[in-house]
Amino acid sequence: MTQWKHADFKQAQLSEHILLTLEAGGYTACWVGGCVRDELIGRPVHDMDIATSATPQEVEKLFERTVPTGIEHGTITVVIDKIPFEVTTFRTESEYKDFRRPEEVTFVRSLDEDLQRRDFTINAIARLSDGSLVDPYEGQVDLQRKKIRSVGDARERFREDALRMLRGVRFASVFAFEWEKSTWEALLELRGNMAYIAAERIRVELEKMIAGAQPTFGIKMLADSNLLATSKINWTTTQLQHPMMQLLDRLPAQPAELRWAALLQAFGVPGEQAEALMKSWTFSGSFAKSVSVLIRIDEAMNKVNESDDAQLRLTLVRCVLDHGRESVKLWIQYRDHLQATTDDSADLIRQASTWLKWIPVDTPRDLALSGNDIVAALKRKPGAWLGIYIRRLLESVALGHVQNERADLLKALEEIDANFAKDDSR
Structure with a gap:
């Protein structure tokens, strides 16, 4: 069996079975x-993709369970023990349409022709079942030199696919390589062609880059190149000086909300605009x-003010x-990573958790008093006032001012009704 140091043993074993x-x-x-x-640079291996001279139809005949996931591009997914493996026929591609899609895909029998169509040398290295490497474009040398070529x-x-420029930025960022x-x-010459690329494809590359070890390295490249000039925000060097950007790499990659929130705050995007902006980038609602x-x-x-405990607690309760308890838990995690090392900031996080x-x-x-109970107790018709009263009761109980017992709530x-009437009379 071919030795893989950085791949799951079962995945490597089954993928070798497909090759053989x-x-x-x-x-x-x-x-x-x-x-x-x-595998060559010592990173965890995930998807073990396979290329072959067999056509999709020939692949299907050799395996019991297959799925035609991208048959028009030569890709058949072979499933063994519930593990999927993409098997793609060697191919060449004709002229590209709108800097995105090849006009025609032609299946070939030659590995060399297939490697010739790939984007970067570090991605144009093949490994045979005996463990030997086919590397016609010196991708191993570029891996050693840490170069994107x-x-x-x-x-x-x-020109074939403008997204390759952003993919290159992502690779350089994640691997800490230079161009x-x-x-x-x-x-720099062809960056304008990014305008032809769908937002969804851009979003996928950005997600992978932001999840990398040094997302600020990639953001700096985007700022230096102005590659995403047509996006909804300006990726400029000014934002690189923002305190939130300086702390971005310290945040864990998961949950992903942490880094994206820091990124948007660094770019000055307020919370009320963030949702619409991210939806425009095709993130899920x-x-x-x-x-x-x-x-x-x-x-x-x-x-x-951090010294105003009463107002801080009220704001946290609100x-x-x-927004929900889980959202506030996420905020505490967010601030715990971003906080300065001062005792005051550390105390705030501990206090907020408490x-x-x-x-x-x-x-x-959760209240021991329902809306119908409130209407009956006050002998009033339901209206907008009811939501206000329920909210005030919730705040009082959440702050510990009132016990969540029927008698206490009544x-x-x-008191709430008396104060409400007093406010109306003013």
């Missing part, structure tokens, strides 16, 4: 792309809302009632 099955059928087969690259002429590669001079010059809420909570807490634990109720249904309700 293809070879037994008379075809050439190899591992190619990211799995080979990551295109396969062949960089301008041709970037080979002519490849970077080609990026739930993720966009989660990031927006995180920024909103941070904004609310930052408006309060954030729980407005206050959160003390909150006994956070939704109207007494507090009388």
Whole structure:
């Protein structure tokens, strides 16, 4: 069995079985792309993609369970023991349409022709079943030199698919590599073609970059190149000096909301605008809302003087009632990573965690008094006032001023009603 130091043993074993099955059928087969690259630089290997001279139809005949996930581009997913493996036929690509899609894909039998169409030399290394490497573009040398260099002429590669420029930035950021001079010059010359790339494809690359070890390195490249000039925010060097940007690399990659919130705050995007912006980048509605809420909570807490415990606690309680307990927990985690090393900041995080634990109720249904009970007790018709009264009861219980018992709530309700009437008379 071919030795893989950085891949899951079962995944490596099953993928080798696929290679050997293809070879037994008379075809050439190899591992190619990211799995080979990551193994060579000592990074965890995830997807073990396979390339072969067999056509999709020939692949399907050799394996019991297959899924035609991208058959028009030559990709068949082979499933063994519930583990999927992408098997793609060697191919060449004709002229590209709108700097995004090839007009035509032609299947070929030659591995060399297949490697010739790939984006960067570090991704154009193949590994055969005997463990030997096929590396016609000296990708191993570039891995050692820590260089991002295109396969062949960089301008041709970037004209074929403009997204390759952003992929290069992502690779350079995640691996801490530098750009080979002519490849970077080609990026600067053709960066305007990014306007043709769909927001979803851009978002996927940005997600991977922001999840890397040094996202600020990639952001600096975006600022230096102005590669995303057509996006909704300006990726400029000014934002690199923002305190939040300086702390971005210290945040964990998961949960992803932490880094995205810090990034948007560094770019001066307020919480009320964050959700719409992230949706325009094709993030899911739930993720966009989660990031927006995180920024909103941070904004609310930052408006309060840290020495004013009563107001801080009230603000925290209101954030729980407005956005939910889990969102406030996420904010505490966020601030715990971003906080300065001063005792005051550390005390605030500890105090906020304690206050959160003390909150006994956070939704109207948790109250020992229902809306119907309130209407009956005050003998009034339901209206907008009811929501206000419920909210005030919730805040009182959450702050520990009133016990969540029916008798206590009814007494507090009388005071709320009296104060409400007094306010109306003014």
